[in-house]
Amino acid sequence: MNFRSNESAGLRYTCPQRGHCFCKSVLNISSNEFDGHAVKNLAFTAKQYLYRQGDMNHELFVLREGWVMLTRLSEDGKRQVFRSVLPGELLGFQQHLQGPAIYSAIALLDSAVCRVPNIVKTCSSQPEFGLSLASAEANDKMLTEKYLTNIIHRSARERIAFMVSELYHRLKRRHLNRGYTIQFPLKQEDIADTLGLTTIHVNRTLHALREDGLFEIHKHELTILDYDALCTLVGSEV
Amino acid sequence: MNFRSNESAGLRYTCPQRGHCFCKSVLNISSNEFDGHAVKNLAFTAKQYLYRQGDMNHELFVLREGWVMLTRLSEDGKRQVFRSVLPGELLGFQQHLQGPAIYSAIALLDSAVCRVPNIVKTCSSQPEFGLSLASAEANDKMLTEKYLTNIIHRSARERIAFMVSELYHRLKRRHLNRGYTIQFPLKQEDIADTLGLTTIHVNRTLHALREDGLFEIHKHELTILDYDALCTLVGSEV
DNA sequence: CTGAAAAATTAACCTGGATTATTTTTTTTA
DNA sequence: TAAAAAAAATAATCCAGGTTAATTTTTCAG
Numbered sequence: 460m461n462f463r464s465n466e467s468a469g470l471r472y473t474c475p476q477r478g479h480c481f482c483k484s485v486l487n488i489s490s491n492e493f494d495g496h497a498v499k500n501l502a503f504t505a506k507q508y509l510y511r512q513g514d515m516n517h518e519l520f521v522l523r524e525g526w527v528m529l530t531r532l533s534e535d536g537k538r539q540v541f542r543s544v545l546p547g548e549l550l551g552f553q554q555h556l557q558g559p560a561i562y563s564a565i566a567l568l569d570s571a572v573c574r575v576p577n578i579v580k581t582c583s584s585q586p587e588f589g590l591s592l593a594s595a596e597a598n599d600k601m602l603t604e605k606y607l608t609n610i611i612h613r614s615a616r617e618r619i620a621f622m623v624s625e626l627y628h629r630l631k632r633r634h635l636n637r638g639y640t641i642q643f644p645l646k647q648e649d650i651a652d653t654l655g656l657t658t659i660h661v662n663r664t665l666h667a668l669r670e671d672g673l674f675e676i677h678k679h680e681l682t683i684l685d686y687d688a689l690c691t692l693v694g695s696e697v
Numbered sequence: 698m699n700f701r702s703n704e705s706a707g708l709r710y711t712c713p714q715r716g717h718c719f720c721k722s723v724l725n726i727s728s729n730e731f732d733g734h735a736v737k738n739l740a741f742t743a744k745q746y747l748y749r750q751g752d753m754n755h756e757l758f759v760l761r762e763g764w765v766m767l768t769r770l771s772e773d774g775k776r777q778v779f780r781s782v783l784p785g786e787l788l789g790f791q792q793h794l795q796g797p798a799i800y801s802a803i804a805l806l807d808s809a810v811c812r813v814p815n816i817v818k819t820c821s822s823q824p825e826f827g828l829s830l831a832s833a834e835a836n837d838k839m840l841t842e843k844y845l846t847n848i849i850h851r852s853a854r855e856r857i858a859f860m861v862s863e864l865y866h867r868l869k870r871r872h873l874n875r876g877y878t879i880q881f882p883l884k885q886e887d888i889a890d891t892l893g894l895t896t897i898h899v900n901r902t903l904h905a906l907r908e909d910g911l912f913e914i915h916k917h918e919l920t921i922l923d924y925d926a927l928c929t930l931v932g933s934e935v
Numbered sequence: 936c937t938g939a940a941a942a943a944t945t946a947a948c949c950t951g952g953a954t955t956a957t958t959t960t961t962t963t964t965a
Numbered sequence: 966t967a968a969a970a971a972a973a974a975t976a977a978t979c980c981a982g983g984t985t986a987a988t989t990t991t992t993c994a995g
Contacts, residue, residue: 531842531846533846533850533932533934534932534933534934535850535932537850539842539845539846539849539850541842541845552831552835553835553839554832554835554836554839561839578828579828582824582825582827582828583824583825584824586820586821586822586824586827587820587821587827588827589820589824589825589826589827589828589830589831590816590817590820590827590830592827592828592830592831593790593827593830593831593833593834594792595831596831596834596835596838597790597791597792597834598792599838600834600837600838600841601791601792601799603838603841603842603845604769604777604779604841606845607777607779607841607844607845607848608769608771608777610845610848610849610893611777611848611893612771612773612775612777612893614951614952615951615952646971646972646973647972647973647974648972655848655849655850656952656953657952657953657954658972658973659952659953659954659955659974659975660951660952660953662972662973662974662975663952663974663975664952665973666974666975694771694772694773695772696771696772852981852982853981853982884941884942884943885942885943885944886942894982894983895982895983895984896942896943897944897945897982897983897984897985898981898982898983900943900944900945901944901945901982902982903943904944904945936995937994937995938993938994938995939992939993939994939995940991940992940993940994941990941991941992941993942989942990942991942992943988943989943990943991944987944988944989944990945986945987945988945989946985946986946987946988947984947985947986948983948984948985949982949983949984949985950980950981950982950983950984951980951981951982951983952979952980952981953978953979953980953981954977954978954979954980955976955977955978955979956975956976956977956978957974957975957976958973958974958975958976959972959973959974959975960971960972960973960974961970961971961972961973962969962970962971962972963968963969963970963971964967964968964969964970965966965967965968965969
């Protein structure tokens with residue numbers, strides 16, 4: 460994370476994700492205004508909350524680097540993990556922008572975000588922005604539906620394989636892999652709370668998947684050992 | 698559905714949902730252009746598909762009246778029901794507009810839709826449209842996340858109660874209830890494929906819920922018999 | 936109105952993942 | 966660098982909902 464020094468040197472920071480994903484349509488057009496606002500209050504350290512469930516008037520961000528996880532606590536104290544937000548992706552948009560945040564966003568790695576200043580204004584000054592926003596939301600919706608389908612129709616082993624494969628491919632698309640290895644800051648409990656399993660069963664299943672030589676997690680890194688076998692297990696619907 | 702006669706008589710049809718939901722922002726502004734396109738090819742009978750999973754260049758609709766269900770078949774032949782689309786709601790938007798439809802939309806009741814003509818053009822001619830689209834998608838995403846959470850954390854009895862309550866409130870908001878009675882065209886198999894249960898278990902559970910006097914389904918109508926008990930079972934997170 | 940197909944119902948048995956309990960390892964903090 | 970806290974690992978038992986197999990009722994086409 461070296462953009463802070465760029466900022467203080469008066470240089471415009473070029474987002475590593477520019478040209479990819481959400482930023483593309485926004486940044487291609489009104490870079491001036493956007494960057495003017497963007498490079499302020501941008502760093503979060505691991506375990507820091509970007510905003511919490513219930514916060515009023517939380518902001519809209521694009522993740523530049525790092526890893527953010529979206530979670531929600533229900534009244535009975537159970538935690539649901541909705542998804543990981545990876546570099547280039549939007550976070551913080553919801554139907555009622557001014558209402559309380561429907562979930563919490565926590566950084567799992569040191570993270571840098573760029574703030575989208577005024578959504579309503581940007582939408583009217585820049586027609587493509589609204590459509591980008593809608594596309595990003597539709598994409599999130601589709602991802603949630605894929606998780607839903609996997610959780611409903613498949614075994615613990617297949618669910619975990621799906622999750623690993625999904626994250627790997629999402630990172631690979633942005634060249635954030637090192638061969639078959641990716642950073643993996645999720646705890647077993649996070650996997651469990653994403654897939655509707657218990658921590659114990661995730662542990663058992665991860666053990667079996669490692670034994671079978673599919674992939675292994677070690678020191679916050681995940682390495683796929685048998686890519687083909689993983690794909691077979693997941694099926695073609697990633 | 699009397700709008701066809703309106704059309705042939707040369708009258709502008711006023712959508713019963715105007716002023717609610719998705720249409721609001723669109724129709725308040727460019728009614729002329731919109732209605733010009735809208736009142737054509739609008740009727741679907743029960744069991745008719747609006748579009749099918751895989752169809753190219755399917756259209757964007759707003760449901761005026763009726764009931765549409767969104768489903769997807771996975772390669773292993775299992776069917777997932779994603780949600781019911783109720784009057785006033787948008788259907789057919791997805792990340793890649795020109796790509797194959799990611800699910801099928803089937804009318805469960807005789808339905809009337811109004812077609813949204815050219816999304817990209819509308820977005821640029823009318824800045825609020827993009828934001829409306831994004832809001833609608835965010836709302837769908839939130840609904841999917843609620844179903845996900847319920848499916849993961851709750852028993853069959855609670856899941857079904859949640860689904861009934863969610864549909865009842867969504868219809869009531871549009872005054873499409875008759876007291877505690879609503880139209881209910883979903884089959885037990887549809888409930889099962891929405892909630893990740895077997896038809897047999899849905900049947901068992903519906904029987905128990907009726908026995909316990911919570912609600913009953915009869916001849917495609919659902920009547921809530923004990924609203925308070927239903928709310929208690931569902932919890933406050935509808 | 937009638938036969939066939941679709942949907943709903945019922946019963947008996949079984950299993951994947953939950954639950955409870957405890958130990959070991961790793962990470963964090965002082 | 967040692968103590969405390971968090972995370973991972975392992976084992977034994979249990980049950981909600983799945984599976985299989987019919988039967989009955991409802992819907993619908995001819």
